[in-house]
Each structure stands twice: as C-alpha cells, then as structure tokens.
Amino acid sequence: MNLKFKVxxxxxxxxxxxxxxxxxxxxxxxxxxxxFDPKNPDHLxxxxxxxxxxxxxxxEIEFSYESLLHLNFNTNGLPYIMCTTCNVKKGIMFPRDLxx
Numbered sequence: 001m002n003l004k005f006k007v008x009x010x011x012x013x014x015x016x017x018x019x020x021x022x023x024x025x026x027x028x029x030x031x032x033x034x035x036f037d038p039k040n041p042d043h044l045x046x047x048x049x050x051x052x053x054x055x056x057x058x059x060e061i062e063f064s065y066e067s068l069l070h071l072n073f074n075t076n077g078l079p080y081i082m083c084t085t086c087n088v089k090k091g092i093m094f095p096r097d098l099x100x
Contacts, residue, residue, distance in 0.1 A: 054083040
C-alpha cells in the first residue's frame with residue numbers, strides 16, 4: 001500500500017518569504033536541491049535532518065525535521081520516538097541536542 005499525504009498550506013506572505021531567503025540563502029541539500037526555493041515559495045520546505053539519540057542504549061538515528069514536527073503534533077508536543085534497538089518504554093529517543 002502506497003500512502004501519500006497531501007498538505008494544504010496557506011500561501012506564504014512576502015515577509016515570510018524574505019525571512020526564509022535571509023535564513024537559508026543558497027543552501028542546498030546533499031542532492032543539490034535548494035532548501036528554500038524562492039521561485040516556488042509555497043513548496044514544503046526541505047529542512048535539515050535531526051539526530052535522535054536513545055537515552056538508554058545511546059543509539060542515534062537521523063530523522064526528518066518535517067516528520068518530527070508531524071510526530072510532535074500527533075503526540076501533543078512530545079518530541080520523542082521509541083528506540084528500535086531497546087524496544088522498551090525506557091528506550092526513548094530524543095533530539096541529540098536536548099540530551100547533550
């Protein structure tokens with residue numbers, strides 16, 4: 001089964017577009033695509049990845065920032081996922097920057 005999510009976004013204001021241009025400039029992803037493309041200002045922003053780290057076993061995984069925001073919304077703002085190695089309630093992965 002192939003699930004695709006449609007995201008409906010309000011058009012960005014001129015101030016928001018200028019802020020994103022100032023913040024990201026010409027920064028590109030690993031594949032050469034721009035993080036923010038002013039030619040298509042309403043596209044989903046390709047944000048940097050977030051490293052999550054398990055407090056119990058220390059395992060780290062790379063997680064999409066957009067996915068983490070989606071996860072936070074679904075868990076009422078709790079930025080964590082269960083560790084796939086520990087697979088127990090105490091094996092919770094938080095953003096690495098919050099742990100260190």
